[in-house]
Amino acid sequence: MEIKRKKTRTVYCGNVKIGGDAPISIQSMTNTDTRNIDKTVEQINKLEEAGCEIVRVAVPDMQAAQAIKEIRQKIHIPMIADIHFDYRLALEAIKNGVDKLRLNPGNIGDANRVKKVVMLAKERGIPIRIGVNAGSIDQRIVRKYGEITPEAMVESALEHVEILQNLNFEDIIISLKASDIKLTVEAYRLISEKVDYPLHIGITEAGTIKSGTVKSCIGIGAMLLDGIGDTLRISLTGDPVDEVKLAKEILKSIGLRNFGIKMVSCPTCGRTQIDLISLANRIESKLSKIDKPLTVAIMGCAVNGPGEAKDADIGIAGGKGSALLFKKGEIIRKVKEENIEAVLLEEIIKM
Incomplete structure (x- = not known):
């Protein structure tokens, strides 16, 4: 079933289109010291190779802001400067090609400082993401609602938006993130009804690979199924390359992007008479290198084989020391267990 995405306006981050009818773009953030240019470039290139389309770097001081110039010259994907409080860092980052x-414009000083940043961003065609996190909402707003609520997060974001709008700046993207899934999802649902700016979605501080994957899949999946989200970042404590891989899997699983092979496999049961678990893992590893939008089914028996996996482009259904090879539910031939992997991969390559 097709997911109907909420209509948003279009903003460009470098050559990547965000919002409107553009595909949902994948972001990540480096965890290197931005001042270490070589290490940062190396990590960004690894992220790009994994499928990252936009990368963010921390800009804690002027040296990091100045490093952007050389980093930008050595990478191929658009780069975001992550700025907090010091408007001069934003100006320097823009001048250096971010x-x-x-x-958040309300956090970088008086109106004159905000205007300087906004005017230069407008002159250079640089969009601004307003990023409201649950832990950084103005205490005045928190007191108004008694606690951190979706309404408080949205009000905080809209206050920052208003600052930019009053300066006739509308190349805006909004994010409303919390580590609490329900709070995050409800905040995004609320703001999606109030604005047509593109939304950057994610569950912040989601955790380690294991717990963070679960939280991200639930929260981001819920928003995407609601048609909410124009660009996303998975937040994991670990290698940012894993963030990109998970983002691709989420988008692929829901059907919003095609990233090569989609594999489906059964959980196995007492009917399974081949070593399906090892087989599935080996095949999944080898399929990750094939960039063709096919659905491949690895099924344990005839019950879950051509019938339940009839929509798969190709697949196998295990038997006793053998498997049935099928395409679109039609059985092609029987294959001995020791030949299953080789035959299946050969057929996929032909396709």
Whole structure:
């Protein structure tokens, strides 16, 4: 069933289109010291190779802001400068070629400072992401609602939006993140009804690979199924390359992007008479290198084989020391267990 995405306006981050009819783009953030140019470039290139389409770097000081110039010259994907409090860092990042800013205008000083940043961003065609996190909401707003609520998060975001709008700046992207799934999802649902700016979605501080994957899949999946989200970042404590891999799997699983092979496999049961678990893991590893939008089914028996997996482009259904090879539910031939992997991969390559 097709997911109907909420209509948003279009913003460009470098050559990547965000919002409107554009595909949902994948972001990540480096965990290197931005001042270490070589290490940062190396990590960004690894992220790009994994499928990252926009990368964010921390800009804690002027040296990091100045490093952007050389980093930008050595990478191929758009770069975002993550700025907090110091408007001068934003100005320097823009001058050095950054493609987008992540900052909250209400947090960088008086109106004159905000205007300087906004005017230069507008002159250079640089969009601004307003990023409201649950832990950084103004205490005045928190007191108004008694606690951190979706309404409080949205009000905080809209206050920052208003600052930009009053300066006739509308190349805006909004994010409302918390580590609490329900709070995050409800905040995004609320703001999606109030604005047509593109939304950057994610569950912040989701955790380690294991717990963070679960939380991200639940929260981001819920928003995507609601048609909410124009660009996303998975937040994991670990290698940012894993963030990109998970983002691709989420988008692929829901059907919003095609990233090569989609594999389906059964959980196995007492009917399974081949070593399906090892087989599935080996095949999944080898299929990750094939960039063709096919659905491949690895099923344990005839019950879950051509019938339940009839929509798969190709697949196998295990038997006793053998498997049936099928395409679109039609059985092609029987294959001995020791030949299953080789035959299946050969057929996939032919396709």
